[in-house]
Amino acid sequence: xxMVAICSIVSCTKKEKEVEGTDPLPASVSKQVDVLQQxxxxxxxxxxxxxxxxxxxxxxxxxxxxxLPAGYAFFTGSKAxxxxxxxxxxxxxxxxxxxCKCGGQDGRCNVFHLSVGGFGCLHNSCTGTCSGHFVTxxxxxxxxxxxxxxxxxxxxxxxxxxPASLSAGGKQTFFxxxxxxxxxxxxxxxxxxxxxxxxxxxxxxxxxxQKDYVYIKTYLYGVRFYMLAPRLALVNHPEIEQISIEANxxxxxxxxxxxxxxxxxxxxxxxxxxxxxCDACVMAV
Numbered sequence: 201x202x203m204v205a206i207c208s209i210v211s212c213t214k215k216e217k218e219v220e221g222t223d224p225l226p227a228s229v230s231k232q233v234d235v236l237q238q239x240x241x242x243x244x245x246x247x248x249x250x251x252x253x254x255x256x257x258x259x260x261x262x263x264x265x266x267x268l269p270a271g272y273a274f275f276t277g278s279k280a281x282x283x284x285x286x287x288x289x290x291x292x293x294x295x296x297x298x299x300c301k302c303g304g305q306d307g308r309c310n311v312f313h314l315s316v317g318g319f320g321c322l323h324n325s326c327t328g329t330c331s332g333h334f335v336t337x338x339x340x341x342x343x344x345x346x347x348x349x350x351x352x353x354x355x356x357x358x359x360x361x362x363p364a365s366l367s368a369g370g371k372q373t374f375f376x377x378x379x380x381x382x383x384x385x386x387x388x389x390x391x392x393x394x395x396x397x398x399x400x401x402x403x404x405x406x407x408x409x410q411k412d413y414v415y416i417k418t419y420l421y422g423v424r425f426y427m428l429a430p431r432l433a434l435v436n437h438p439e440i441e442q443i444s445i446e447a448n449x450x451x452x453x454x455x456x457x458x459x460x461x462x463x464x465x466x467x468x469x470x471x472x473x474x475x476x477x478c479d480a481c482v483m484a485v
Contacts, residue, residue, distance in 0.1 A: 248365035261310045264298040277373040304328025343370030347422030353387035355440045364422030414442040425473040452478035
């Protein structure tokens with residue numbers, strides 16, 4: 201298990217030395233075939249590999265392994281991992297494994313990789329359907345990719361940073377995480393500075409309060425979400441994207457569908473985010 205770099209977000213964000221110092225991949229998968237020049241979505245998943253990800257393939261073409269560049273990590277929060285049963289930290293891993301399984305009674309499938317088209321499955325002797333599976337090398341389902349350098353709530357992605365890519369279940373688990381909740385609460389307290397938080401549970405309340413409050417678009421570990429803020433706290437920050445508190449849906453800029461999701465954190469603040477199958481899903485009135 202020496203290839204796996206598991207650490208807390210706190211230790212990873214300091215220097216990434218623990219991540220970069222992992223043992224080399226074994227000879228069976230040591231053939232590096234690519235370094236991604238642009239983001240690539242893993243087939244049939246929400247996982248988007250960032251630019252700079254290294255791609256390896258074994259000689260039998262039965263497995264592809266990917267190694268994320270410094271500053272990124274796979275999120276496996278939907279399942280407990282060693283030393284993280286209580287989810288007091290975010291479990292992160294930098295190496296993923298893509299294999300293809302045969303749905304028939306006999307035969308096997310191969311993996312393939314193309315510099316332009318990404319990777320996927322090929323029939324070898326499989327008599328059924330070949331399906332791809334993307335997991336850690338410990339066979340734990342990968343929920344997505346996080347940006348470790350975005351460890352504080354911000355109103356913009358870092359320069360050259362890539363947005364996080366999380367499954368629907370992964371986002372729920374992400375916002376359940378105590379470390380994530382702590383950072384969001386700290387931002388909330390800085391915005392309100394002791395002022396009372398309005399009750400937006402009724403649409404009538406939203407209409408009367410919209411002159412004083414807005415939603416702002418924020419990021420944490422590359423995950424985009426929206427949180428409530430008083431307009432007074434934003435007077436000197438015109439660069440922060442603001443959305444009316446009457447917003448109650450999410451819309452796509454292209455084909456597909458998306459919906460708004462929300463979660464109450466510690467009974468103090470409610471965060472909203474957009475969930476869907478389109479590329480540009482944003483909160484709207």
